[in-house]
Amino acid sequence: MHSESxxxxxxxxxxxxxxxxxxxxxxxxxxxFGGFQAMLLRWQLAYPGQPVPWWLMGFLYEGTGxxxxxxxxxxxxxxxxxxxxxxxxxxILIGAFGNFLxxxxxxxxxxxxxxxxxxxxxxxxxxxxVLLLSHFLPAGSASGGxxxxxxxxxxxxxxxxxxxxxxxxxxxxxxxxxxxxxxxYIITVIRLRAPGMTYWRMPLSVWGLWLTSILNAIFVxxxxxxxIMLLLDQLLxxxxxxxGRLAAxxxxxxxxFQHVFWIFGHxxxxxxxxxxxxxxxxxxxxxxxxxxxGYKVTSICxxxxxxxxxxxxxxxxxxxxxxxxxxxxxxxxxxxxxIPSSIFFFNWLGTLWRGSLHFDPPMLYTMSVIWVFGLGGLxxxxxxxxxxxxxxxDTMFVVGHFHYTLAASVLFGGFAAIxxxxxxxxxxxxxxxxxxxxxxxxxxxxxxxxxxxMVVGYAGQHRRIYNPSEYEFLQPLADMNVFIxxxxxxxxxxxxxxxxxxxxxxxxxxxxxxxxxxxxTLEWTMDYPIPHGxxxxxxxxxxxxxxxxxxNTDQDWAPQTVEIKSS
Amino acid sequence: xxxxxxxxxxxxxxxxxxxxxxxxxxxxxxTMLFITFLATFSSxxxxxxxxxxxxxxxxxxxxxxxSVLVISSLLFAISHRQWLSGKKKESSxxxxxxxxxxxxxLFGQISYWQLLVKQGLSGLNNVLVGMVYLMAGAHxxxxxxxxxxxxxxxxxxxxxxxxxEVRYRLIGWFWHYLSALWTVILLYLIITV
Ligand SMILES: [Cu+2]
Numbered sequence: 001m002h003s004e005s006x007x008x009x010x011x012x013x014x015x016x017x018x019x020x021x022x023x024x025x026x027x028x029x030x031x032x033f034g035g036f037q038a039m040l041l042r043w044q045l046a047y048p049g050q051p052v053p054w055w056l057m058g059f060l061y062e063g064t065g066x067x068x069x070x071x072x073x074x075x076x077x078x079x080x081x082x083x084x085x086x087x088x089x090x091x092i093l094i095g096a097f098g099n100f101l102x103x104x105x106x107x108x109x110x111x112x113x114x115x116x117x118x119x120x121x122x123x124x125x126x127x128x129x130v131l132l133l134s135h136f137l138p139a140g141s142a143s144g145g146x147x148x149x150x151x152x153x154x155x156x157x158x159x160x161x162x163x164x165x166x167x168x169x170x171x172x173x174x175x176x177x178x179x180x181x182x183x184x185y186i187i188t189v190i191r192l193r194a195p196g197m198t199y200w201r202m203p204l205s206v207w208g209l210w211l212t213s214i215l216n217a218i219f220v221x222x223x224x225x226x227x228i229m230l231l232l233d234q235l236l237x238x239x240x241x242x243x244g245r246l247a248a249x250x251x252x253x254x255x256x257f258q259h260v261f262w263i264f265g266h267x268x269x270x271x272x273x274x275x276x277x278x279x280x281x282x283x284x285x286x287x288x289x290x291x292x293x294g295y296k297v298t299s300i301c302x303x304x305x306x307x308x309x310x311x312x313x314x315x316x317x318x319x320x321x322x323x324x325x326x327x328x329x330x331x332x333x334x335x336x337x338x339i340p341s342s343i344f345f346f347n348w349l350g351t352l353w354r355g356s357l358h359f360d361p362p363m364l365y366t367m368s369v370i371w372v373f374g375l376g377g378l379x380x381x382x383x384x385x386x387x388x389x390x391x392x393x394d395t396m397f398v399v400g401h402f403h404y405t406l407a408a409s410v411l412f413g414g415f416a417a418i419x420x421x422x423x424x425x426x427x428x429x430x431x432x433x434x435x436x437x438x439x440x441x442x443x444x445x446x447x448x449x450x451x452x453x454m455v456v457g458y459a460g461q462h463r464r465i466y467n468p469s470e471y472e473f474l475q476p477l478a479d480m481n482v483f484i485x486x487x488x489x490x491x492x493x494x495x496x497x498x499x500x501x502x503x504x505x506x507x508x509x510x511x512x513x514x515x516x517x518x519x520x521t522l523e524w525t526m527d528y529p530i531p532h533g534x535x536x537x538x539x540x541x542x543x544x545x546x547x548x549x550x551x552n553t554d555q556d557w558a559p560q561t562v563e564i565k566s567s
Numbered sequence: 568x569x570x571x572x573x574x575x576x577x578x579x580x581x582x583x584x585x586x587x588x589x590x591x592x593x594x595x596x597x598t599m600l601f602i603t604f605l606a607t608f609s610s611x612x613x614x615x616x617x618x619x620x621x622x623x624x625x626x627x628x629x630x631x632x633x634s635v636l637v638i639s640s641l642l643f644a645i646s647h648r649q650w651l652s653g654k655k656k657e658s659s660x661x662x663x664x665x666x667x668x669x670x671x672x673l674f675g676q677i678s679y680w681q682l683l684v685k686q687g688l689s690g691l692n693n694v695l696v697g698m699v700y701l702m703a704g705a706h707x708x709x710x711x712x713x714x715x716x717x718x719x720x721x722x723x724x725x726x727x728x729x730x731x732e733v734r735y736r737l738i739g740w741f742w743h744y745l746s747a748l749w750t751v752i753l754l755y756l757i758i759t760v
Contacts, residue, residue: 112585183592191585221596225603229701238690238697240607250617252694256607263603 012122014114015532016099019121021425023095024418026125027088032499034083037076039492044068044076046485048467070466074143075163077464079135081146082167084407085272086174087128092414093275094178094216095124098185098209100425104523105203107194107541109533112187120180127173134166142167145464147261150241150254154233157246168231175220175227182216185209194522196541200296201560203521203545207299208278211306212271219267219310226260255320262313270309272406273373276413277302277344280369282545283416284348286519287363288355289556291546294347301340301347308337318386319393327386334384341377345370356549356556360517361435365416368443369409372450376404379454394464397457403450411446415439415498422505423512427528431509434501441494448487456480518557521545525561583733590737594744597709601702601748605755608698612759617695619688619760626757628682632675633753639668640746643717647739650724651732659724665742666717673710676703699756706749713738713745 013019036057043056051066052058058066068076099117103110111117134141139161144153151157153164189210193202202210229240240252277298285292292298314322314330348370357363379401382388392398415438422430456477461468468474468481515524522539539561547558552566611617646661680700690697716738723730 112581113589179596183589183596186592187585187589190588191582217592217596218599221599222603225600225607228705229607232697232701236691238694239692240694240697250693252611252616253614256610259610260603260607 012118014110014118016103016111016114016117017425017530017534019117020096020098020100022121023091023099023124024425026121026128027091027096028499028502030083030087030128031092032495034080034088035492035495037080037083039489040068041073041076041080042485042488044073044466045468046482048469071140071143073466074145074464075141078143078145078148078167079131079141082142082171083131085146085268086171087131089272089406089410089414090174090178091124093272093410093417094209094212095121095181097205097275097279097417097421098181098213100421101203101205101523102185102188102209103192104424104530104534105206105521105545106189106192106197107522107535107539108188108192109535109538111184112191113184116180117184120177120184123173123177123180127170127177130166130170130173134163134170137161137163137166139163147258147265148230149261150230150233150257151243151246153230154242154246155237156242165231165234168227168234172224172227172231175224178216179220182213182220185213186217194538194541197522197560200299201541201544203278204281204292204295204298204302205275205278207302208274208276208281211302212274215267215271215274215306215309219264219271222260223264223268226257226264229260230257255317258317258320259313262316263310265316266313267306267309269402269406270305272410273413274302274306276369276373276410279413279417279420280348280366281344281351282521283362283366283420284351285546285548286420286517287358287360287366288351289358289548290351290355291544291548292347293350293353294344295544295546298344298347301344304340305337308333308340312337315384315389318389324386331384331386335381338377338381345374345377360419361430361432361439362416362420362517364436364439364443365412365419368439369412369416372404372408372412372446375451376401376406376409379404392457394462395457396453396461396463399463400450400453400455400457403453408446408450412443415442418502420517421523422509423516424523424528424530426506426509427512428505428509429512429516430505431501434497434504438494438498438501441497442491445487445491445494449484449491452480452484452487456484518555520547520557520559522560525559586733586737587740590740597744597748600705601752604698604702604705605752608695608702609759611694611698617693619693619695619699621683621686621688621760625682625686629679629753629757632672632679633750635668635675636672636746636749639665639672640743642668643739643742647735650735655724659721662717662721662724666714666721669710669714669717669742673707673714676707695760702752706745706752709748710745713742716741 009015010018013022039056040052043052049067052061052068061068061072064072099111102108140163142148142153142163143159144157144164144167148164148167153159153167189202189206229238232238233240233242239247239250241254241257242251243254244251281292281295281298312330312334314326315334318327318330352367379397383392383398383401419430419435422428457463459474459477461474461477465471469478512528514527517524522541525539526535541560542563543558543560545560547553547560547564549556550558550564552564558564642661642665646658646665649661650658680703683696688696690700720730720735720738723734
């Protein structure tokens with residue numbers, strides 16, 4: 001082994017495994033940060049205008065008499081959404097597991113461009129610093145929503161200070177980091193697969209991460225263009241997205257930003273969820289001791305969704321007064337996505353069918369993805385349909401829906417991935433008992449929170465309103481809002497247990513054997529710690545990633561490096 | 568399984584095809600950025616948010632400036648050829664002239680911008696003009712990056728050390744891409760404005 005200094009080995013490392021762990025810690029930090037903001041939001045919705053209690057760090061609101069003022073509320077939901085999407089989900093699923101898994105699972109020594117990989121992480125880090133700093137600006141952070149629509153997000157929109165500009169700058173930097181990662185992932189998969197590792201033999205996790213990167217490479221530049229224009233409007237006084245009274249001469253068009261935002265934004269939801277689909281497809285096979293049902297069909301369906309996802313963005317804009325014909329076209333295309341989604345969804349059930357199910361913690365998390373994603377997907381149909389969306393648009397129903405698809409599915413997918421690959425990353429097992437308690441606590445409370453959000457939304461409660469009790473027709477929902485808040489607080493408590501479990505297992509967890517889950521893929525073939533360069537010799541791959549219970553093998557699994565001889 | 572002795576040099580060689588493909592994905596990304604700018608520009612024009620009037624003479628100046636970049640790109644191609652056939656001195660000369668024309672183009676763009684501002688075309692009051700300036704600026708930033716690569720290449724040539732052919736070729740790709748990109752944008756603007 002060649003020796004490297006601390007700086008080269010642990011800080012400015014070019015080893016994909018180290019970079020993956022860096023992304024993981026970075027993402028978990030922001031997950032807790034964004035999660036805490038969610039608790040404060042829920043406090044305000046349950047007890048509007050009442051002082052924040054000490055156990056929710058009420059001292060943060062000393063300046064406003066202990067209560068969250070309307071501006072503070074706007075800042076909270078803006079930063080909660082922004083952080084969770086771009087600085088929690090993205091680094092955990094794409095940054096951490098993309099980096100850790102892709103080279104190991106395809107049999108490569110590292111990413112195609114290791115230095116670029118390192119620069120990508122540190123650009124990401126810098127973007128996070130800029131975002132965190134914006135909380136300390138004299139006039140506070142951004143408060144124009146995670147969508148940052150103009151003209152609200154422009155100087156004439158009434159939000160004081162530089163918060164919006166910091167927001168735009170940090171998201172742009174984050175986009176640049178994501179681009180570098182995407183180039184790396186795409187090329188690594190194309191060029192560095194081990195001999196015998198054909199596209200149809202790659203684990204579905206790699207498929208998901210690869211498709212995500214392709215979407216990133218194509219659509220991140222689109223939002224970058226929009227953000228650059230927004231930044232110029234914010235700082236230089238151009239008028240690209242200014243209209244009406246605020247425009248100096250003629251002005252531009254705020255709706256254009258919405259188009260650019262959602263041309264990126266809809267693919268972005270698939271960018272976030274594709275890695276989870278892949279991981280779930282793989283883990284279901286491992287813990288059912290069966291080949292993934294319809295492996296090829298699943299990867300084709302995921303690829304189809306990648307294509308379709310780029311032509312449906314208008315479903316976010318039904319209420320902007322677009323032509324009814326255009327609305328119908330977007331509705332039709334959006335509903336088309338339910339076909340490939342249902343196909344691979346049934347493939348998941350097919351994998352479970354008559355499998356030998358092992359309910360280890362990773363499997364519990366994985367199976368819960370089936371439930372939350374199913375519910376999220378089904379409620380999407382009502383948002384995709386013009387007639388029902390005109391009623392549901394901008395209500396808590398939408399909030400519940402996208403928390404099921406993004407927050408719940410991606411969180412459980414992330415928990416599953418961490419529990420499953422923890423022994424590979426850190427050489428120890430995540431404590432199973434604590435994991436199971438965390439799983440049940442999270443699963444139950446999370447459903448109580450997000451399902452009831454859809455209920456109050458269907459009853460008419462708008463998203464992003466500061467004080468629901470001010471509207472007479474929402475007053476009957478007050479008890480429900482309190483209930484959701486308590487469920488959310490308990491949900492938060494279980495995440496403290498998770499953090500404890502994570503740290504405890506890092507230090508004191510049971511030392512893991514090389515392949516504790518008896519999985520077939522390449523990342524389980526070497527002893528811990530995996531050296532820089534991964535493989536002593538690049539492995540030869542003989543078959544697909546899901547050879548479980550093959551009648552031609554002695555044990556119930558055959559590693560990809562072992563040839564199966566038919567008897 | 569044993570841990571092989573690993574020297575980072577041996578393990579991580581980026582081969583030609585890998586770096587070429589990486590650059591191509593980069594081109595896709597940059598192209599998407601400019602497609603978004605052009606689409607936004609077209610949409611603003613179709614909605615008749617603003618108007619631009621530029622007379623023929625002024626348009627021709629823009630064509631003249633852009634042709635400098637195209638010639639620079641050609642000179643780079645010649646320099647690459649010369650280098651391949653072993654004529655180091657000639658290749659260094661053509662590379663330097665390619666770089667010089669790149670710089671001339673950059674200053675040409677800046678003075679053209681000043682010319683348009685003098686004609687009353689302000690990017691602050693007119694979104695269409697603003698988009699044109701934005702595209703030119705975004706292109707210029709990429710061009711400056713390209714010039715840095717060219718300068719690096721020129722230094723390598725004159726240091727006399729070993730230079731990998733693939734580096735020469737890929738820097739060339741980037742330089743040609745940038746001149747093609749601006750040519751397409753300018754043609755689009757001339758046709759539509
Ligand atoms: Cu969408």
